[in-house]
Amino acid sequence: MLFHRHSISSRFNASTNSTAIRVWEQFTAPISSLKVVWRKDRKLDQAIDNDKSWRQCAKVVKEVLNEPGQVIPLRYLEKRRERLRLPVKIETFLSRNPTLFDVYYDRIKPKTEPVKFLKVSDRLQQVLDENERIYSENEPLIVAKLCKLLMMSTHNVVSADKLVHVKREFGFPNDFLVNLVPKYPDYFKLIGSSGEGNSFLELVSWNPKFAKSVIEQRADEESELTGVKIRPSSNWKLPSGFLIRKEMREWIRDWMERPYISPYDDASSFDQASLEMEKRTVGVLHELLSLSLYKRIPVPILGKFTEEYRFSNAFSSVFTRHSGIFYMSLKGGIKTAMLREAYKGDELIDRDPLLEVNDNFVKLLAEGHRQREEELKIKKQAVKKDEDMVSMRNSTLNDLDVSENEELHSS
Incomplete structure (x- = not known):
């Protein structure tokens, strides 16, 4: 199920005055009262299962x-x-x-x-050495991601400990605070003392080229391709058979019509319970998931950044309320927020270049599995050969016994 901007506009403009009043009344209702029943998406759950072993x-x-x-x-x-x-x-x-x-x-x-x-x-060491090359080649991407994480935060400052905690989600190298950050003094400044919660990474200068979200970039590319100015908007993508109530569909339709709020815009004037803040929160969560390697992040990890990104305590309800944009998996007993548009079935559509680090590790494991299977095959063949030799020897002995018995009877 996909909500297109043009179809939404035409439906909205064709509405009567009474409909417009009813829609306004829906907007003034508390956002927390809008409920969508969670439904399992097996293919997206499978995407999490796919990399469980490695x-x-x-x-x-x-x-x-x-x-x-x-x-x-x-x-x-x-x-x-x-x-x-x-x-x-x-x-x-x-x-x-x-x-x-x-x-x-x-x-x-x-x-x-x-x-x-x-x-x-030695083989694992080769992979680790190769990873260093991949990190070096993609250093501009890592710097851009780090800048974006800081630029979306309230004061352009994020706890260094929290950034270390999410390094795996975004593909940062283990030593990024020690070896990468000092190389870019025009962008980053590490402040405070080392220790739990006492050090912070601060943005030194604002780079406008980083202050454009994935949604805005997509709209720009579409505008350039069609020659028609396209307004930035989220894509809705629901699996077949997934139904939501009519009232909720109408709320979504009209919510989608509201102007997009960039996660890089100043949101300090927004009331926490306002629709503008809801729009901004969806934009920030969309951008965070877009920047992540697998376009998914465990909800408890996102929850560590409520202060930096001004998430409400009940921010996770956004994932079910906007279930055409996000999916919240419960796989493995952990809530994981996923970006629907990033997947086709259980496969990622656009792969982050830093995923090559993980791919190399998976290839190494597969090489080991093939090696083990080959060794097991050789062992089975050896056992089979021994069994055949024993069988042949027993058969030969039996033939000799029969021959001796026949000679005795004949004599």
Whole structure:
């Protein structure tokens, strides 16, 4: 189901005066009273499931990389299995993913017996080195994303700890605060002392080329293509069979007609309960999801930024109220906000260049799985060969026994 700007305008202009009054009354009603029943979208849920296995492996790799010298005794890692939510023993994990680590023996203390240690494999190290190249090539994109996150915030300042917490969602390298931020003093300034909640990243200068949302860019491109000025507006995209009440459809129609408010515009004068603030909140959430790698972010993570982006405490209701723009998945017991327009079925339509980092890791895992399957195949063939040899030997012995018996009977 798609709401087009032209069809909305024609329907709105054809309305009678009484309809206009009724619509105005709807707008004055509390936004919180507008309810849409949540409905499961299996294909978008599947999109979350698709990368579940490699994310688990990435957690284990991260655990080893964070160790001094990037090595760890196997038994130490085994003790952390519950925290890592790893459903199998480390030995089993290693056998299933043979390309990630090398196992060797070393002493934890000088006079102790040697025990198994894990270290990064050569193949994994190649992937990590390749990731550095990808980050370097896409540094302008990372800088633009970081500027945009600051430019949307109330005072162009965001907690450094919170930015570190969302680095995976936006594709920032692990050391972006240490190695990338200082390279751009015209854009960024790290203020405050290190420690939980005590340091902040501040925007030094406003770059107008970053102050244009994905929705505005899309309207500009469409205008240039058609030669007709297109007003920025969100796309509505509901799966077939998804129905909403008539009253809600009318509210959505008229809400879509209201002027778009850029997430980069000053919203300090907006009342928190106003329709303008609702419009702005939808714009900010749309932009945040558009900037993310997978066009989806867990709702609890978004909730950490309520102060910076002036979200209300009940901001998550926006995802169901505007269910043609967003989908809120409950997969894995975690609420995840997803951008509907970014997906076709369970596949991303436009892939972020930084996704190559994750793609390389997935390829490495697939290489290991093929290696393991080949090894298992060789083992099965060896067992089958041994069984065939035993069978042939037994058959030969049986033939000899029969031959001897026949000779005895004949004599």
